[in-house]
């Protein structure tokens with residue numbers, strides 16, 4: 169039997185010269201080109217070596233022409249969903265897509281008409297709003313509530329929003345970014361029931377579903393019985409394997425009619441495929457080796473999260489949401505002044521670039537999100553600087 173690799177997440181790896189957005193866009197977004205970046209949700213932890221090995225092996229061949237959607241890709245997705253998420257997936261449910269956001273946009277375009285309505289539960293990943301708005305759809309926002317450091321859905325607000333005749337789609341983040349919430353079966357069932365009863369499709373963005381901390385367990389919408397007929401589940405290797413730049417994503421749609429409508433949208437935009445290197449990486453990642461990497465990664469991130477929350481939790485008048493999933497910690501600085509002043513102090517005094525809450529919708533104003541997928545020493549040094557500025 170092959171010896172199991174032990175992954176080193178402590179050694180910092182420079183991203184200089186790689187055009188990483190998190191670094192290159194600092195001047196544009198923070199006005200300070202050397203601020204330490206803890207914003208964009210990709211990891212400063214290396215992709216496991218078996219992925220670059222697979223890419224290198226493919227690069228040995230000198231031709232990079234058009235590729236089929238070959239069986240290994242579908243087998244890898246099916247294996248991962250079954251073994252890591254207990255979801256039995258049929259190959260014909262799978263559609264490839266360059267990114268989850270592409271799939272959200274296609275869902276908006278193909279399942280709703282201009283002027284119709286899309287429901288989101290904010291604060292939530294910004295493109296949930298923008299994909300609807302750019303396409304001329306309205307958005308009903310049903311803000312999550314925060315109780316005892318945990319986010320909850322406002323089911324009354326969701327019920328009102330899905331009952332509107334013009335509502336056709338609800339985009340849900342499962343697990344939740346930025347709140348780090350792992351939704352419980354009863355919550356997902358209730359949400360799915362409200363959508364099913366009102367003929368609203370659920371787009372379940374499950375891109376963060378591999379980074380989940382015990383005792384929490386991710387439940388895919390695929391395993392919520394009542395959602396079977398009206399859900400689209402989206403996933404990708406972007407977060408788990410630090411492969412966002414390879415653009416390798418997929419959707420899973422059990423119901424044939426919905427799948428046909430969604431695929432017609434992919435075909436209209438000619439975006440129902442991923443590139444050759446994305447396919448190579450995805451096939452290598454969604455494997456037993458990938459599952460072992462994920463286990464070690466989760467253990468490392470869990471400890472990072474624990475230490476960051478313990479330390480920031482000591483700050484006066486700053487509330488921290490300890491995530492049950494994701495490598496992101498959502499922090500409420502509203503009692504520490506206007507968000508623009510807090511932002512300036514974070515950048516210019518603490519030398520840290522965090523994601524500002526308004527990216528996640530109006531409910532995010534005054535909040536900041538810190539990306540904890542960094543070597544621990546680098547992350548904790550940044551947290552110490554935040555503590556010194558806001559003690």
Ligand SMILES: Cc1ncc(COP(=O)(O)O)c(C=O)c1O
Pocket residue numbers: 209266267268269270293341345373375376404406412417
């Ligand atoms: C909830 C969520 N969905 C989608 C994405 C982006 O995924 P992709 O690059 O596949 O569009 C992110 C990235 O941060 C995210 O947090």
